[in-house]
Amino acid sequence: MTLVSRIQLRGLTRRFGAVTAVDDVWLDIADGEFLVLLGPSGCGKSTLLRMIAGLLPPTEGTLHLGDTDITHQPPQRRDLAMVFQSYALYPHLSVARNIGFPLRARKLPRAQIRAKVAAVAETLDLTALLDRKPRELSGGQRQRVALGRALVRDPGAFLMDEPLSNLDAKLRAGTRAEIAELHRRLGATMVYVTHDQVEAMTMATRIALLDQGRLEQLGTPAEVYDRPASVFAATFLGSPAMNVLDATVLTVDGTLSARAEDIDLPLGIDATMPDRPVRLGVRPEHLTIAPPGEPGIRAVVTGVENLGSEEVAQCRSGTARVAVRGTRPLGVRTGEALTLTARPEHLHLFDVGSGRRLTWQPGAVPAAV
Amino acid sequence: MVSGTFVEAPPLALAGEAGVRPASRETGRSRARRLAPPYLYLLPAVVLLVVWTYQPLAQTFVLSLHSWNLVPSTPMEPVGLANYEQLLSTPELGRSVWRTVVVILGMLPFTVLIPVAVALLTRRVRGRAQGVYRALVFAPMLVAPVAGAAVWQWLLDPSAGAVNRILGTDVNWLNTTGTAQLAIIVITGWHVAGFAVLVVTAGLAGINPDYAAAAKVDGASRGQVTRWVTLPLLSPTLAFLVLMTVLLSAQWTFPLIDTLTQGGPVGSTTNLYYLLWEYGFRSHDAGLAAAAGVLFFAGFIVVAAVLTRLAERLSHHDD
Ligand SMILES: Nc1ncnc2c1ncn2[C@@H]1O[C@H](COP(=O)(O)OP(=O)(O)OP(=O)(O)O)[C@@H](O)[C@H]1O
Ligand SMILES: [Mg+2]
Numbered sequence: 001m002t003l004v005s006r007i008q009l010r011g012l013t014r015r016f017g018a019v020t021a022v023d024d025v026w027l028d029i030a031d032g033e034f035l036v037l038l039g040p041s042g043c044g045k046s047t048l049l050r051m052i053a054g055l056l057p058p059t060e061g062t063l064h065l066g067d068t069d070i071t072h073q074p075p076q077r078r079d080l081a082m083v084f085q086s087y088a089l090y091p092h093l094s095v096a097r098n099i100g101f102p103l104r105a106r107k108l109p110r111a112q113i114r115a116k117v118a119a120v121a122e123t124l125d126l127t128a129l130l131d132r133k134p135r136e137l138s139g140g141q142r143q144r145v146a147l148g149r150a151l152v153r154d155p156g157a158f159l160m161d162e163p164l165s166n167l168d169a170k171l172r173a174g175t176r177a178e179i180a181e182l183h184r185r186l187g188a189t190m191v192y193v194t195h196d197q198v199e200a201m202t203m204a205t206r207i208a209l210l211d212q213g214r215l216e217q218l219g220t221p222a223e224v225y226d227r228p229a230s231v232f233a234a235t236f237l238g239s240p241a242m243n244v245l246d247a248t249v250l251t252v253d254g255t256l257s258a259r260a261e262d263i264d265l266p267l268g269i270d271a272t273m274p275d276r277p278v279r280l281g282v283r284p285e286h287l288t289i290a291p292p293g294e295p296g297i298r299a300v301v302t303g304v305e306n307l308g309s310e311e312v313a314q315c316r317s318g319t320a321r322v323a324v325r326g327t328r329p330l331g332v333r334t335g336e337a338l339t340l341t342a343r344p345e346h347l348h349l350f351d352v353g354s355g356r357r358l359t360w361q362p363g364a365v366p367a368a369v
Numbered sequence: 370m371v372s373g374t375f376v377e378a379p380p381l382a383l384a385g386e387a388g389v390r391p392a393s394r395e396t397g398r399s400r401a402r403r404l405a406p407p408y409l410y411l412l413p414a415v416v417l418l419v420v421w422t423y424q425p426l427a428q429t430f431v432l433s434l435h436s437w438n439l440v441p442s443t444p445m446e447p448v449g450l451a452n453y454e455q456l457l458s459t460p461e462l463g464r465s466v467w468r469t470v471v472v473i474l475g476m477l478p479f480t481v482l483i484p485v486a487v488a489l490l491t492r493r494v495r496g497r498a499q500g501v502y503r504a505l506v507f508a509p510m511l512v513a514p515v516a517g518a519a520v521w522q523w524l525l526d527p528s529a530g531a532v533n534r535i536l537g538t539d540v541n542w543l544n545t546t547g548t549a550q551l552a553i554i555v556i557t558g559w560h561v562a563g564f565a566v567l568v569v570t571a572g573l574a575g576i577n578p579d580y581a582a583a584a585k586v587d588g589a590s591r592g593q594v595t596r597w598v599t600l601p602l603l604s605p606t607l608a609f610l611v612l613m614t615v616l617l618s619a620q621w622t623f624p625l626i627d628t629l630t631q632g633g634p635v636g637s638t639t640n641l642y643y644l645l646w647e648y649g650f651r652s653h654d655a656g657l658a659a660a661a662g663v664l665f666f667a668g669f670i671v672v673a674a675v676l677t678r679l680a681e682r683l684s685h686h687d688d
Pocket of ligand 2: 045046047085161
């Protein structure tokens with residue numbers, strides 16, 4: 001049997017009364033892809049995943065698996081495996097019976113179930129725990145059991161709803177690597193929900209960034225990080241978040257530069273255009289401290305945070321806050337006045353009204369001002 | 370040249386950091402003040418229990434060792450274990466125990482099977498319909514048993530009753546040995562089933578819906594989800610209902626028996642409670658009734674202990 005596990009979401013929408021939890025989402029998830037649904041709490045990630053799983057009927061839109069419309073198929077017939085945010089391990093069943101549950105539902109012979117469970121338990125290091133009940137397990141062990149219950153069956157795709165959210169930092173890093181490795185080995189399609197940007201950046205082949213139920217940006221982790229489609233995307237990824245300042249693009253001596261009272265940054269574009277107010281974005285790690293007198297962002301240091309290998313200087317430029325991140329020590333002190341510069345390719349411009357990214361198009365005639 | 374050596378970092382001086390260890394001595398008075406509140410909170414409940422439960426229990430036990438006809442002016446005569454001997458030698462006791470068992474078995478469908486089926490089937494009722502439906506189901510519980518009994522007596526009337534008319538029979542339900550017990554069971558069941566449905570509904574609402582969702586994604590059919598997930602997780606509720614049925618069925622039937630059959634015909638509806646009542650308030654043999662009460666009390670304690678043990682073994686702590 002060939003696995004056709006391409007999942008297509010066509011205008012999927014879900015409303016709860018007046019709340020639109022998921023708003024017209026179009027996604028084409030390729031076979032073998034590791035798609036991460038990323039977004040702040042309450043943006044509709046779980047709702048979207050539950051619709052894909054068939055646990056929640058969409059208000060509008062359709063869902064396709066391979067070539068078949070599965071919008072109205074019950075979850076039993078979708079052949080998807082899901083790891084719940086709460087794990088949802090059956091509390092009355094042992095670990096072995098939990099993992100074997102999907103096979104039992106498919107009426108596999110007992111011996112075969114036992115063999116498969118043993119094999120999965122082996123890979124997840126659960127062999128010693130097979131006779132325990134879920135309540136006798138630690139958070140990390142429960143998470144592995146939940147994973148085992150999904151892995152035991154070779155489904156069309158895996159759906160995972162923040163499976164690592166209950167783990168401590170160390171266990172989370174370890175399990176993150178395990179899941180990524182699993183994906184490489186199985187080559188299975190994964191739809192993975194998280195609000196943790198580290199998980200998204202390290203595991204995803206593509207990130208779907210959601211905001212208030214709408215798809216804000218879709219792209220590889222590098223694309224989403226390097227070319228954020230909006231102010232929301234720019235400030236959601238990255239720690240500390242991207243600095244976003246109000247400025248105006250002016251033509252000075254035949255080149256463009258972003259100016260404001262305390263800002264003077266060349267954009268590296270030789271052209272002329274009418275003045276235009278913008279929102280100027282620059283990541284903390286792309287700001288460097290320039291010698292006094294150079295053009296840049298004039299700021300005063302209000303505090304320095306030690307991250308271990310790096311330091312973050314929190315600054316104030318006019319009324320805006322600007323963070324600078326660099327190798328420790330940065331060599332600045334609270335109260336010090338700085339000039340910060342950044343290379344033109346590291347500057348992002350966004351529209352003031354919509355917050356969408358602005359890209360330079362040479363030769364285009366500007367619309368009426 | 371300057372000579373030197375490496376010095377190990379000293380261990381953390383925890384005591385210094387945390388300050389002086391607090392003195393562990395405590396005066397008797399402050400200790401009493403610290404430990405007293407929980408007992409004070411318990412006190413009202415304990416007082417009520419003692420006055421209304423334990424004291425009558427003790428009095429019953431004392432009474433069971435006496436002969437007394439309930440007339441305040443006649444003295445109580447101590448008779449030792451004579452009441453117990455008399456009780457255990459009458460065949461009535463054994464028969465009434467057996468009838469009680471029949472009542473309990475007959476009640477189980479009404480307190481467990483039907484409520485589970487109804488609660489499962491009507492789980493999807495939502496909104497205003499849910500309130501209406503619950504009120505309907507619960508209504509019989511609010512009808513006073515004696516009033517209900519009067520209506521049922523009329524329905525079961527051998528000549529003009531609706532039951533005979535609907536079934537096309539001419540059975541004298543309440544005056545035939547076989548059917549009287551059945552009628553008592555069905556009417557009692559009609560009274561308590563709504564309450565049991567509410568208990569099951571509450572139990573179902575307490576189960577995290579993620580388990581059923583996970584089972585569905587895992588490929589379990591609706592029946593499998595019910596059998597493998599919902600019912601096992603409901604087992605503490607079911608155990609509670611079984612326990613209630615075993616301990617209280619005979620008590621629930623009492624007002625109906627007293628109104629409809631008075632234990633007859635030919636004693637066929639005389640269960641433990643009715644027997645006890647007959648001894649005490651028909652034969653005016655308070656000692657014998659008290660002895661019966663003590664015996665039943667002991668018997669039900671054993672049954673309750675066994676059932677609670679079983680229920681604990683069954684229940685899964687859902688966390
Ligand atoms: N059953 C429901 N009834 C009403 N509103 C709901 C329901 N489920 C979700 N919502 C609403 O839909 C929105 C999206 O919820 P959802 O659970 O999908 O968020 P999420 O992105 O998974 O958040 P989190 O990261 O906190 O898990 C929220 O505003 C939530 O309040
Ligand atoms: Mg969620």
